[in-house]
Amino acid sequence: MAFEALSDRLGRLFKKIRGQATLTERNMDDMFQEVRKALLEADVNYEVVSQFIAEVKEEAIGEKVLDKVSPGDMVVKIVHDKMEDLLGSGDNDICFRMDGKPTVIMMVGLQGTGKTTSAAKLAQLFEKKNHKKVLLGALDVYRPAAIEQLKNLGLKCEPQVETFISDNKDVPSIASSAYLKACEEKYDILILDTAGRLEIDERLMDELKAIQEVVSVDETLLTVDAMVGQNATNVALSFASQIKVTGLVMTKLDGDSRGGAALSIKRLTGLPIKYAGVGEKMNDLENFHPDRMADRILGMGDIVSLVEEMQEKIDEKQAEKTSRRMMNGQFDLTDMLSIMKQMNKLGPLGKIMKMVPGAPNLNDEQVEQASYALKRTEVIINSMTRDERRKPEMIKSSRKIRIANGSGTTPKEVTKVIESYLTMSKQLKQMRSNPMMLRRMIRK
Amino acid sequence: MGLLKFLKEKFTKKKENTSEVTEEVIEEEKVEERYQAGLDKSRNGFTERLKKLAIRTKKIDTSYFDELERILIEADVGVDLSLELVKETYDESKERGLDNPEEINDLLVDKMFIGYANEGGSFQTELKRAQEGPTIIFICGVNGSGKTTTVAKLAKKYKDRGDKVLLVAADTFRAGAIEQLEFWANKVGVDIISKANSDPSSLCYDAIKKAQNENYDIVFIDTAGRLQNKVSLMDELRKIVRVIQKLLPSAPQESLLVLDANTGQNGIDQAKIFKEAVNLSGIIITKMDGTSKGGIILAIRKELNLPVRYIGLGEKMEDLEEFDLEKYLYALLVDSKEE
Ligand SMILES: Nc1nc2c(ncn2[C@@H]2O[C@H](COP(=O)(O)OP(=O)(O)OP(=O)(O)O)[C@@H](O)[C@H]2O)c(=O)[nH]1
Numbered sequence A: 001m002a003f004e005a006l007s008d009r010l011g012r013l014f015k016k017i018r019g020q021a022t023l024t025e026r027n028m029d030d031m032f033q034e035v036r037k038a039l040l041e042a043d044v045n046y047e048v049v050s051q052f053i054a055e056v057k058e059e060a061i062g063e064k065v066l067d068k069v070s071p072g073d074m075v076v077k078i079v080h081d082k083m084e085d086l087l088g089s090g091d092n093d094i095c096f097r098m099d100g101k102p103t104v105i106m107m108v109g110l111q112g113t114g115k116t117t118s119a120a121k122l123a124q125l126f127e128k129k130n131h132k133k134v135l136l137g138a139l140d141v142y143r144p145a146a147i148e149q150l151k152n153l154g155l156k157c158e159p160q161v162e163t164f165i166s167d168n169k170d171v172p173s174i175a176s177s178a179y180l181k182a183c184e185e186k187y188d189i190l191i192l193d194t195a196g197r198l199e200i201d202e203r204l205m206d207e208l209k210a211i212q213e214v215v216s217v218d219e220t221l222l223t224v225d226a227m228v229g230q231n232a233t234n235v236a237l238s239f240a241s242q243i244k245v246t247g248l249v250m251t252k253l254d255g256d257s258r259g260g261a262a263l264s265i266k267r268l269t270g271l272p273i274k275y276a277g278v279g280e281k282m283n284d285l286e287n288f289h290p291d292r293m294a295d296r297i298l299g300m301g302d303i304v305s306l307v308e309e310m311q312e313k314i315d316e317k318q319a320e321k322t323s324r325r326m327m328n329g330q331f332d333l334t335d336m337l338s339i340m341k342q343m344n345k346l347g348p349l350g351k352i353m354k355m356v357p358g359a360p361n362l363n364d365e366q367v368e369q370a371s372y373a374l375k376r377t378e379v380i381i382n383s384m385t386r387d388e389r390r391k392p393e394m395i396k397s398s399r400k401i402r403i404a405n406g407s408g409t410t411p412k413e414v415t416k417v418i419e420s421y422l423t424m425s426k427q428l429k430q431m432r433s434n435p436m437m438l439r440r441m442i443r444k
Numbered sequence B: 001m002g003l004l005k006f007l008k009e010k011f012t013k014k015k016e017n018t019s020e021v022t023e024e025v026i027e028e029e030k031v032e033e034r035y036q037a038g039l040d041k042s043r044n045g046f047t048e049r050l051k052k053l054a055i056r057t058k059k060i061d062t063s064y065f066d067e068l069e070r071i072l073i074e075a076d077v078g079v080d081l082s083l084e085l086v087k088e089t090y091d092e093s094k095e096r097g098l099d100n101p102e103e104i105n106d107l108l109v110d111k112m113f114i115g116y117a118n119e120g121g122s123f124q125t126e127l128k129r130a131q132e133g134p135t136i137i138f139i140c141g142v143n144g145s146g147k148t149t150t151v152a153k154l155a156k157k158y159k160d161r162g163d164k165v166l167l168v169a170a171d172t173f174r175a176g177a178i179e180q181l182e183f184w185a186n187k188v189g190v191d192i193i194s195k196a197n198s199d200p201s202s203l204c205y206d207a208i209k210k211a212q213n214e215n216y217d218i219v220f221i222d223t224a225g226r227l228q229n230k231v232s233l234m235d236e237l238r239k240i241v242r243v244i245q246k247l248l249p250s251a252p253q254e255s256l257l258v259l260d261a262n263t264g265q266n267g268i269d270q271a272k273i274f275k276e277a278v279n280l281s282g283i284i285i286t287k288m289d290g291t292s293k294g295g296i297i298l299a300i301r302k303e304l305n306l307p308v309r310y311i312g313l314g315e316k317m318e319d320l321e322e323f324d325l326e327k328y329l330y331a332l333l334v335d336s337k338e339e
């Protein structure tokens, strides 16, 4: 993508500040121009960008310029931390009712934002993680086949989720029948999927109000498409002013949009972002992580989540050793191989790769190809001498031919392995020079 | 003469000349009304602010241009293009000594118009037709952008013209997608070919065969929504096109990207990557009945030279209009209530 990480952009402006004692309004001016542009390109709302920049500037002014840390990184850190703050605490799970009545969740939003899919994914999540009995309520009586879609998605969940369907065309009364069923049959949770609607469609907005009147809805979640532009804030504000909204679900975060709307909406409505949709499968819904979102908006890849996920699943000691070596700048081909192997163990490689900045997104078929590639990489690295593994830079064409012959591969493949090593170590270097990420990784 | 004035004149003249009320004119006016109604909210936002701005501003200074910049950015035109448009407007207004806000606004609109028009290509919105045999129209886009509804709207349009239309339910992946298109086929009264859980390219192969054998005039292929960064799903699209071309080398006559007007800067990426994959010939922008302005189409036009062909203005099968740049800008910038 044409986006450039904010830290890279700011890198170009370092010179101006280097050698000065503190950050001042004047020496930061160019940087903040760049930050502003980056935020606007990430679809953060114009108004919010202005406020945000003013506040961050305030905080940054007077900070000492440290020897070891580049001013650009300092600014990135301040911007990032502020953004993370604004995005919320991240601990936003749904509160379930304790009074024996079913907890009712209603999905609302513009057309095509992902309400139906999110409703089913939530059902899956609550069944799996919270061991709740969930009923889906099909309230989209307008869009052709919306009901079939919900029903089929419910059946795709494991265990399967039932969908309440009615011939009735009066939406509030379907909602109350669904609620009645949920009560009688002791469901823990009822998730209502409503039709997509424009926030200016009075008739349909009234319909939502009417649902909230006949059923005690505990959570009303507004789905927001991560690709949405500047108008997102108007839409969210308008929904929230007409009906009671309790939180947001951000969808299609498996795309490559920056998702700046998350920041804008959170800032202007104060509504917590509760969940993130990250794919088309029923398991592709996660709790929202403000730190990852801040990284994403600023274009820093999702390397932190990667590290977290690695630490969750990988043999702790091994991971510690590798990351220590990584941090010390001792990263060589053997390390790369061991990381690749660990990643492969993590299961869906595609998901992991998604979190590595610059890495391609993978699909099942490609994951298979990737594990094949992993095997090739392994034989190639194994055909190298110890020195070559430690200093891959020394591998020139004659060595390449030897390694290729030794591993039964081609010199081109050898080059590719070395290239991915170089990219990876470059990324690591960037991470090391980024105090915020360093801090986080070490804290772990 | 400012474009705005030009447009105003053009539109008012048209109405004066139509003393003879033909059916065509009524239809034309109906279309315009719907267009206007659909764009009402976008227009109100944009024009009102421009107008308020013009009223409020006695003296033209840089803050006036900052405000213009803001209006463009908030319409999703994008930072780079917005800055460029405003800078050009600023420079030229300085050069020509313009100090009247209305003139400056006109100048800005001129710039947008010329910028779009100068990208070359024709203003033709009409879909290209095959010399002989069936015309194949390929519809793609990200999830939820409005592809299926747009296919229904196009089908209706062409059926009404007397074409024999075939719909292809090539979204064999998403739950309920086939039923959704079947509903529309039924409602519009056209034929559909579908096969659950099948490979979309083999379904398209069958569809083209069917279209050839049974003399269909035009075939609309509704593909599954996909995010442009999913490599294998983009490859799947390429494969569909390859398979189509085995039977009909000059097909598809049109590959259209369906783009949601709510889309922000990611829209450029969408257009770019879909274009690389299936050689897009144009864009259909949907949900223009909402409050989003769809300004990203200007940036897409500039970066990728892709013209907008149709515009979606609602959820019904009639809610599709040919894109008309003049009308688009007119509707965006001129407040009808004022006249
Ligand atoms: N207001 C409005 N809604 C629209 C318009 N076009 C489509 N929609 C709605 O947007 C939603 C999604 O439309 P679909 O046609 O199903 O979108 P799609 O691109 O086929 O979706 P997937 O196949 O799931 O990727 C539906 O609720 C449509 O009714 C439009 O021009 N205006």
Ligand SMILES: [Mg+2]
Residues within 6 Å of the ligand: B147, B148, B149, B171, B177, B222, B223, B224, B225
């Ligand atoms: Mg569809």
